[in-house]
Amino acid sequence: GMIRHYKFNVVMKNTTRLCSTKPIVTVNGEFPGPTVSAREGDTVLVKVVNHVKYNISIHWHGIRQLRTGWADGPAYITQCPIQPGQSFVYNFTVTGQRGTLLWHAHILWLRATVHGAIVILPKRGVPYPFPTPHKEAILILGEWWKSDVEEVINEALQSGMAPNVSDAHTINGHPGPVSRCYSESGFNIPVKPGKTYMLRIINAALNEELFFKIAGHTLTVVEVDATYTKPFKTDTVVIAPGQTTNVLLTTNLGTGKYLVAASPFMDSMAIFVDNVTATATLHYEGTLSTTPTTLTVPPPRNATPIATTFMNSLRSLNSKKYPAKLPLTIDHQLLFAIGLGLNPCATCARGARVVADINNVTFVMPTVSLLQAHFFNIGGVFTDDFPGNPPIAFDYTGTQPTNLATMSGTRLYRLPYNATVQLVLQDTGMITPENHPIHLHGFNFFVVGRGVGNFNPEKDPKKFNLLDPVERNTIAVPSGGWSAIRFRADNPGVWFLHCHLEVHTTWGLKMAFVVDNGKGADESLLPPPSDLPKC
Numbered sequence: 001g002m003i004r005h006y007k008f009n010v011v012m013k014n015t016t017r018l019c020s021t022k023p024i025v026t027v028n029g030e031f032p033g034p035t036v037s038a039r040e041g042d043t044v045l046v047k048v049v050n051h052v053k054y055n056i057s058i059h060w061h062g063i064r065q066l067r068t069g070w071a072d073g074p075a076y077i078t079q080c081p082i083q084p085g086q087s088f089v090y091n092f093t094v095t096g097q098r099g100t101l102l103w104h105a106h107i108l109w110l111r112a113t114v115h116g117a118i119v120i121l122p123k124r125g126v127p128y129p130f131p132t133p134h135k136e137a138i139l140i141l142g143e144w145w146k147s148d149v150e151e152v153i154n155e156a157l158q159s160g161m162a163p164n165v166s167d168a169h170t171i172n173g174h175p176g177p178v179s180r181c182y183s184e185s186g187f188n189i190p191v192k193p194g195k196t197y198m199l200r201i202i203n204a205a206l207n208e209e210l211f212f213k214i215a216g217h218t219l220t221v222v223e224v225d226a227t228y229t230k231p232f233k234t235d236t237v238v239i240a241p242g243q244t245t246n247v248l249l250t251t252n253l254g255t256g257k258y259l260v261a262a263s264p265f266m267d268s269m270a271i272f273v274d275n276v277t278a279t280a281t282l283h284y285e286g287t288l289s290t291t292p293t294t295l296t297v298p299p300p301r302n303a304t305p306i307a308t309t310f311m312n313s314l315r316s317l318n319s320k321k322y323p324a325k326l327p328l329t330i331d332h333q334l335l336f337a338i339g340l341g342l343n344p345c346a347t348c349a350r351g352a353r354v355v356a357d358i359n360n361v362t363f364v365m366p367t368v369s370l371l372q373a374h375f376f377n378i379g380g381v382f383t384d385d386f387p388g389n390p391p392i393a394f395d396y397t398g399t400q401p402t403n404l405a406t407m408s409g410t411r412l413y414r415l416p417y418n419a420t421v422q423l424v425l426q427d428t429g430m431i432t433p434e435n436h437p438i439h440l441h442g443f444n445f446f447v448v449g450r451g452v453g454n455f456n457p458e459k460d461p462k463k464f465n466l467l468d469p470v471e472r473n474t475i476a477v478p479s480g481g482w483s484a485i486r487f488r489a490d491n492p493g494v495w496f497l498h499c500h501l502e503v504h505t506t507w508g509l510k511m512a513f514v515v516d517n518g519k520g521a522d523e524s525l526l527p528p529p530s531d532l533p534k535c
């Protein structure tokens with residue numbers, strides 16, 4: 001493969017949205033940031049130079065990082081952050097993946113504005129397993145806050161309560177036309193009639209799952225999280241933070257302007273939601289600017305049946321060329337109960353603080369990186385006694401248990417290299433059931449089942465899809481339900497697992513696996529790069 005060089009200057013940039021201007025953290029002054037493109041097999045070198053007052057680190061979300069865990073990016077998990085005035089070169093090779101992914105800051109809430117697309121083309125001469133599109137477009141869905149996002153989360157942490165929601169959703173950084181803001185229009189997608197386009201849709205939002213729709217057009221899903229799927233048609237795409245979806249769009253209407261809409265999907269009752277739909281315009285060539293735009297009605301925020309139908313339609317392509325390498329025997333059977341809790345807090349307004357947990361553990365971030373602690377055998381940083389099952393079984397989706405308090409710790413789960421894992425992610429109604437997009441670093445996994453209510457270990461596995469389960473890196477665990485995933489621990493290192501709703505990660509809905517290589521030479525993690533930042 002080729003070597004691709006990128007330079008990311010992390011700089012502040014004054015940016016105007018919703019009629020007001022504020023300085024935001026950006027890469028190279030762009031919001032969203034620059035696209036990283038590579039072909040399968042290429043090596044990517046990104047030099048990140050930190051010119052801002054915050055510590056920074058960048059994560060290449062969904063890149064496997066086989067043996068290169070040092071380049072994964074989550075601060076204090078695989079590296080110490082890049083301090084102001086410092087730089088670090090992320091160096092990784094793209095192996096066995098093709099499609100769309102995203103990169104984003106992986107520290108504080110900086111990913112609100114520090115994010116961009118990763119486009120992985122197939123190897124030269126290798127076609128897509130679907131008709132070659134006439135053109136491609138990247139659509140990054142996100143959020144805009146009028147206030148400074150770091151202030152939003154810091155205030156919430158002080159009060160112990162939930163943070164404010166964003167002021168608008170965005171498509172490629174734009175909420176859509178805002179009345180009375182002269183310079184602001186929505187993003188424009190120019191198309192020619194009678195062609196097929198590929199849209200690379202990315203959800204880079206901090207805190208919301210989204211519906212995505214285009215008026216008058218049906219979309220064909222062909223890939224998610226840089227893995228090919230069996231093509232299927234849908235009016236609405238459902239996409240959680242951290243997920244990516246490639247769709248084909250046939251411009252069969254010939255003329256006109258059609259609204260493109262991104263709106264929230266959040267089916268729990270208690271939570272605040274940013275209800276502002278982001279809009280863009282699909283604009284057929286030659287259509288007069290005076291032609292009215294054909295509108296679309298986004299699904300209501302609690303349209304769970306639409307989401308369920310969408311998720312159940314996702315299947316891996318599982319062709320001869322792209323087989324689903326699903327583990328059929330399982331070494332580690334894990335059940336992670338995920339949710340929110342309440343811990344006592346003397347300084348908080350209500351005497352308690354909202355926390356989040358997995359198996360009743362609220363994860364505590366270390367002050368040195370876990371990967372370094374593992375690689376150099378530094379004691380006292382973490383323990384490897386993370387519970388593989390909830391310490392107390394309860395009716396996860398029934399009434400609240402009386403004790404909502406959690407334990408805390410920097411506890412990891414140890415997996416021998418190449419072990420096979422089945423992990424059931426069970427949402428709980430500790431405070432309220434919620435959708436949780438769970439992301440695993442370092443691996444793709446297969447989604448063998450999902451359901452509502454409590455996972456039933458006797459009955460539910462009988463219904464698992466062991467034939468063509470979708471392969472991905474982020475799974476939207478249904479509100480008040482469960483998802484079952486399988487993966488092979490074929491990547492040595494320390495790998496973060498967390499809710500990709502930033503508020504839940506901040507509250508502690510996270511843990512890490514340590515995958516131990518034993519001694520085998522090609523199974524082992526490469527040594528750390530010499531410029532790896534220090535804490």
Ligand code: C2O
Binds near residue numbers: 439496498500
């Ligand atoms: Cu996209 Cu750990 O995150």
